[in-house]
Amino acid sequence: MDSSQTIREQLRKRRRRKFWHMVRLLVSTAILAVTCTYVWRYVHNPAFAFGNVSIHGSSQLTEAEVISLAGCGQEPLNLFNASSGRLREALLHDVRFKNAEVAYRFPATLQVSVEERQPALYVANSYHSYLKVDYNGVVLSVTTTIPDAKAPVLAGIKCGNLYLGDKVANAGVLQILQFLQQLTPEALQRIGEIAVDDKQDVKLQLSGSFPVRLGRVQEVSQKASVFMTVFNEIKDKNIKAEYIDLTFGKPYIKLLPK
Numbered sequence: 256m257d258s259s260q261t262i263r264e265q266l267r268k269r270r271r272r273k274f275w276h277m278v279r280l281l282v283s284t285a286i287l288a289v290t291c292t293y294v295w296r297y298v299h300n301p302a303f304a305f306g307n308v309s310i311h312g313s314s315q316l317t318e319a320e321v322i323s324l325a326g327c328g329q330e331p332l333n334l335f336n337a338s339s340g341r342l343r344e345a346l347l348h349d350v351r352f353k354n355a356e357v358a359y360r361f362p363a364t365l366q367v368s369v370e371e372r373q374p375a376l377y378v379a380n381s382y383h384s385y386l387k388v389d390y391n392g393v394v395l396s397v398t399t400t401i402p403d404a405k406a407p408v409l410a411g412i413k414c415g416n417l418y419l420g421d422k423v424a425n426a427g428v429l430q431i432l433q434f435l436q437q438l439t440p441e442a443l444q445r446i447g448e449i450a451v452d453d454k455q456d457v458k459l460q461l462s463g464s465f466p467v468r469l470g471r472v473q474e475v476s477q478k479a480s481v482f483m484t485v486f487n488e489i490k491d492k493n494i495k496a497e498y499i500d501l502t503f504g505k506p507y508i509k510l511l512p513k
Contacts, residue, residue, distance in 0.1 A: 299335050301327065306334035306363040313369045315351055321367055337365055350395060350420045374406040375435050376449070378428060381416040390436045392423035411451035427451060427472040434469075437479035442486050456502075465494075470502035481506060 308318045324345040325337040339357040346355035354370040372389040380386045387396045394417050414425050447462040457469040469478045485506050500507040
């Protein structure tokens with residue numbers, strides 16, 4: 256066998272090795288692609304359960320709601336199908352919540368933190384209904400009656416025809432809400448009713464106690480500090496008074512006649 260034949264044989268063997276190497280590479284790639292496709296479909300199957308939900312700051316939001324809003328459909332949770340951005344956007348458009356944050360926590364937890372809107376007032380609406388509004392004036396619910404005592408009732412002002420999620424535009428109501436924002440939880444719990452008369456003067460009724468006159472509704476938000484000073488002075492004292500007047504700079508207590 257001469258050298259030229261040996262070289263040709265070596266070239267043929269090398270070409271065969273390259274061919275079979277390419278065949279094996281293509282087959283391996285195809286198997287890997289099929290496997291990856293199968294695994295992708297398996298882990299994205301809605302019935303595939305993976306991960307858990309952790310909810311902070313809310314007694315209203317349920318795990319089932321979180322799973323649905325995240326794009327997973329019904330339970331169980333599948334983190335591979337969950338969208339934190341979609342969930343956060345949905346929660347921010349939910350009238351129940353003021354703020355919302357969504358994050359993934361190791362190893363497989365979808366953590367949801369929300370800040371609920373707190374009821375501040377019940378205000379009369381058109382069509383013989385009442386609005387429950389938060390401290391920013393956002394309508395939390397519309398009811399035909401006042402269902403609970405979670406917030407004081409505002410009498411003497413109507414807000415027109417508003418719906419769930421709308422924001423109150425009445426200047427007087429917004430002034431009263433600003434006033435309430437500055438009070439302590441203890442003081443808020445003692446307020447039973449707030450009334451605005453025909454002269455646009457505000458009177459606040461403390462539960463189990465006497466009324467407090469706050470002056471014009473246009474200026475009531477400025478009376479929060481002096482109200483809290485007076486409230487802290489009298490809250491634990493058995494003062495028999497007809498009313499307290501905070502209309503002017505110096506508080507005035509009208510005592511009951513002996």
